[in-house]
Amino acid sequence: MSGLFGTLNVATSGLNTSQIALQTSGHNISNTTTDGYSRQRTNLQTTNPYTITGVGQVGTGVKVKDITRVVDDFVRQQTREANSMSKFYEEKADALGQLEDYFGEPSDSALLKQMNTIYDAWSKLSSNPELGTSKTLVVENSSTFTTTLNEMATNIEQLKSDVDTSVANSVYNLNQRIAELETLNQKIADNSLTAGTSNDLLDQRDRLLKDISSMADISTTFDKYGRVSELKVGDTKILDTDHRIPMSVVMSSVNGSTQIAVEGDRTKVVTIQSGDVNGGPLVVYNAETGKYDQITVSKGQIGGQLAASQEIKERYQEFNQFVEKMATKMNETYGDNGNNGPFFDLGNDPENIAKNLKVNAELQADPSKLMAGMGTNPNAGDGRLAKNVALSFSAKDEQGMTYAEHYNDIITKNGISKLKADNTVKAQQTVLDQLENQDASISGVNINEEVSNVIRFSQAFQANARVLQTVSEMLDTLINRTGA
Structure with a gap:
């Protein structure tokens, strides 16, 4: 659209995009201290121009292309892996430290002295x-x-x-976190179909994955919506977009019978034939065979507890x-x-x-x-x-x-x-610490940068408002002050 009404539309688009960009910067600032928050960026692009014969193309304004999270997925994956290894050795060191205290050497009352x-x-x-x-x-x-x-x-x-x-308790907590991730997967899919990219939900997803990585060694793949389309603990798939397979804990095996804490819940113990358990101490139920199959955890809190045990x-x-x-x-x-x-x-x-x-x-x-x-x-x-x-x-x-x-x-x-x-x-x-600092430098909110954006977009908003005012004055002159 050409003429004053075209200019009116251009200024309106500038007002709308400046307002959205200001809101995004405000959202960033308000979440400066929110754990796991990734700063967001409003990406703008020009709207399609129209052509005037003999003149060329004339711009029609601006629109918001999308609002994206500023993240480095590779750094976050590396952070999860380092977090898993750190928790493994932390748990192992803690348990072995208690064992060292029980030995109590050297001491005047310890065994060697006696x-x-x-x-x-x-x-x-x-x-x-x-x-x-x-x-x-x-x-x-x-x-x-x-x-x-x-x-x-x-x-x-x-x-x-x-x-x-502690292993049973940790497995119970892990199952709870994975159940939360399953629910979050559905929210991300629903939101993506109706509202596009789910930035804040994806931040929740990353926080959950970091928590889960502290408990066990995990590997993940994501679909186009950002859902965790597959999550493995060790080499065993325990979550996809359609199914979740909870982990259980083998408590004891005596006289041909095995007690299993279902999903790590020690109040839900079942007794089965030992032949229905393939290995241990962590297992998942195989619906096809009707048996419990072993699952291997070699990192994270659970891995450290198993190694210490x-x-x-x-x-x-x-x-x-x-x-x-x-x-x-x-x-x-x-x-x-x-x-x-x-x-x-x-x-x-x-x-x-x-x-x-x-x-x-x-x-x-x-x-x-x-x-x-x-x-x-x-x-x-x-x-x-x-x-x-x-x-x-x-x-x-x-x-x-x-x-x-x-x-x-x-x-x-x-x-x-x-x-x-x-x-x-x-x-x-x-x-x-190095990886978390690197992640914070990429995804963390920089107050100076956000305040600068607030100034920049508020000035753009004011400028577009001035254009609207000017067009309004021109239309008033055209309509009310011209003619007979």
Whole structure:
């Protein structure tokens, strides 16, 4: 349209686009401190011109092409991966740190010190085999030692149980987040069909994905609407645009039956035949086979908890083997030449000897029955048996290690793993901080820039308003002040 009415339309389009651009800048400013917000940009383009013969094309104004988020999807993907690795080592370091506290070395009250105390008690008994006080010291110090072993074993077992409980809780939270993502997918699709790009919903999507990445290693693909068209945990697809497959947790397997916390909810435990579970401890239900298939999580909070649980289990088994070897060897040495009864009672559970080990109840009741000499009726002053028991503490086994060296080996393994986790946490946190800073520099709101835009678009608005006023005055002159 040419003429004054065409100019009127041009100015009106300028007013409308300036108003939208001002609103976008205002939206950015108001969300300066909103976590996960990505600044938005109003993209403008000229409207189609019209042609005047002999003159050429004449512009018809401006329109808003779209409003886009300023993001770098690659940086956000890298941030999610770094976040996942950081949480993995953070969880692992935390659990192994608690295990390190239970070992409590070095300390005057820890196990190595108590082993030295027992060695000294047996050595003194070998020098004073008839002295009742020396026998009492051996029995009492050994009882204190077994009590410490029992408490340590119980604490380590409880720590593993607590970590396993944390796994179930984390899986429950992960399922909740993925359910939220499923709902958000639908909102994004509905909004895209009616209103175009869903910038604020896409920010919510990215925040959710970052939360999910902190729990597990994920990979994602997106469709044209911005929905998560496929989300995998490890190599297992658990979400697409049509389906969501919740994760469950294997709690225990006993006598051919397996208990599963459905969707990680410990109040919804089902018992199934062990043959209906393929692996563990994390599984998803396969509707086609009617079985639970294993799912592997190697990163994130859940991955760290699983790795820590496995290491705690290994340290507990090594600790139990160390106690079994030491107690068995001492029993064998003490039982030489027909002495009555073992010194230690190992209990009836081979897998939990450390938790059940006790000094022979008969000796606890009457320490005077403790034998110090060789044979069934040792001579007075014979302390050879006590000396042999004391020497067993420094004797090397078939692996060329003493009792203390076996125990130190367990502590060292845990210490090295804990140190590695601590160092990796620091390294990953540095990487994560750099990526988050890079993301903030791209997508964060720059107040100076937004204020500059506000000034620029407000001036454009005022200029277009001035054009409208001028056209209005010209139309008034044309209509009311011309003619007869």
